[in-house]
Amino acid sequence: MKEEMEIRSVTEEKPSHLWHAMHRHDPQVKQLVAVKGEGGWFTDEAGNCYLDGVSGLWCLNLGHGRQEIIEACAAQMGKLTYVPLTMSHQPALQLATKLSDLLGGNYQCFFSNSGSEANETAFKIARQYHKQTGNPEKYKIISRYRSYHGNTLGALSATAQANRRVKYDPAVPGFLHVYPPYAYRSIFNGTKEESDLKAAQLVEDTIRWEGEETVAAFIMEPFISGGGVLIPSMEYIERVQDICNRYNVVLIMDEVVSGFGRTGEMFGFMHANAVQPDIVTMAKGLTSGYLPLGATAVKDKIYQSFKSVGKDNHFRHVSTYGGHPAACAVALKNIEIIERENVVQRVHDLAKSHLNALQRLTKYDHVGEVRQIGFLVGLEMVEDKATKEPLADEKMVGILQNCKQRGLIIGRNGDTVPGQNNVIIIAPPLTSTEEDLMFLVETVTDVFNHLFGSNISESIPL
Numbered sequence: 001m002k003e004e005m006e007i008r009s010v011t012e013e014k015p016s017h018l019w020h021a022m023h024r025h026d027p028q029v030k031q032l033v034a035v036k037g038e039g040g041w042f043t044d045e046a047g048n049c050y051l052d053g054v055s056g057l058w059c060l061n062l063g064h065g066r067q068e069i070i071e072a073c074a075a076q077m078g079k080l081t082y083v084p085l086t087m088s089h090q091p092a093l094q095l096a097t098k099l100s101d102l103l104g105g106n107y108q109c110f111f112s113n114s115g116s117e118a119n120e121t122a123f124k125i126a127r128q129y130h131k132q133t134g135n136p137e138k139y140k141i142i143s144r145y146r147s148y149h150g151n152t153l154g155a156l157s158a159t160a161q162a163n164r165r166v167k168y169d170p171a172v173p174g175f176l177h178v179y180p181p182y183a184y185r186s187i188f189n190g191t192k193e194e195s196d197l198k199a200a201q202l203v204e205d206t207i208r209w210e211g212e213e214t215v216a217a218f219i220m221e222p223f224i225s226g227g228g229v230l231i232p233s234m235e236y237i238e239r240v241q242d243i244c245n246r247y248n249v250v251l252i253m254d255e256v257v258s259g260f261g262r263t264g265e266m267f268g269f270m271h272a273n274a275v276q277p278d279i280v281t282m283a284k285g286l287t288s289g290y291l292p293l294g295a296t297a298v299k300d301k302i303y304q305s306f307k308s309v310g311k312d313n314h315f316r317h318v319s320t321y322g323g324h325p326a327a328c329a330v331a332l333k334n335i336e337i338i339e340r341e342n343v344v345q346r347v348h349d350l351a352k353s354h355l356n357a358l359q360r361l362t363k364y365d366h367v368g369e370v371r372q373i374g375f376l377v378g379l380e381m382v383e384d385k386a387t388k389e390p391l392a393d394e395k396m397v398g399i400l401q402n403c404k405q406r407g408l409i410i411g412r413n414g415d416t417v418p419g420q421n422n423v424i425i426i427a428p429p430l431t432s433t434e435e436d437l438m439f440l441v442e443t444v445t446d447v448f449n450h451l452f453g454s455n456i457s458e459s460i461p462l
């Protein structure tokens, strides 16, 4: 645990040739240079320590420096450096079986390098599947507004956030979007459950109105993460599964963020009943960020159509480094640790006993809603609870900066109004200690009290 500290001069003083991701290139803003990590914490060049409250980019699930993972990687590299997955190697074979088992059996796994690639792979499989099973007109892919599915052009076309897309349009043809389950700002009246079910009804209406014979797939995260942590009622997910079944639409579940315990189940869709997606895509927590790896797990029913002998129906798709032996060995060790240390149950329990305390922040006028499932939390920030006007950008920046000064990194996203990111994101490593979680909750509370202490509407003790 660390004391509150003053941030010493953060580095990158010399001209840098590094093009930072998602960075506004403001010469006044110096990016910190991280040099060392331990558990959920990292240190910068000036010796400042930070708790990583967003697990890097929601991926550092087991934290820094797990010796067992490092050794598994080195051992694999020493044994077999590389073969492409046009052939086989043991780590890929074992990992594919393990993932199929975790998903409930009977899935075939295709490996790539990232979440974007895992989704691109899923889109191509869904389209080819329909082409070779008598439905060649099925090509459209539907996703929800506010969702994020990756940065490559297909995955970006499924991504329905204007601010991420507008400079790169036109999108790939054949992608369309529907209204998400977002009860807090819903266009529908009624309870959250009613509002979410109406959003599910829009999925069915869209399929019918587009022509069911043209729709290949529906892609969804169980909980929209990159678009402001939108958590639907479980009936929404169950209803969408039912709709996809009825219209022969491949249900692609994007578990890139929610997979491997983040939400208190091994996979996010497992919170719902009787949901068994046709395709499940994974990355991030698959290796806990130790090496890049993406996976696209496909139900046997679909895989069968790629198999017959003598036909040109194989999947013409390859990625040089997809399923790299070292990455697969790392993933296997990562999953072994998750199971051995009961990480999923731990997330479930600590989310209730510790992170749940963030709910109390709704006492501030500027906190419109706290949405949480497991170690995935979004605080929707508003100017005013009644109008729900998104909190001004400079105030959002102020929250993040104040947390950073106290040694806590948190994030923000949302795109509530295109380009306006008014949702605070908190997603600590799944192995965060109880002290880490207490530090996180206390620091955020402290910052809110410091910035908004005079704007309190309810008498909830902090």
Ligand code: PLP
Binding pocket: 057, 113, 114, 115, 116, 117, 119, 148, 149, 150, 151, 221, 225, 226, 254, 256, 257, 283, 284
């Ligand atoms: N899907 C979801 C839900 C994501 O949040 C992300 C990345 O944040 C991706 C896909 C893309 O993953 P990657 O950055 O590994 O390409």
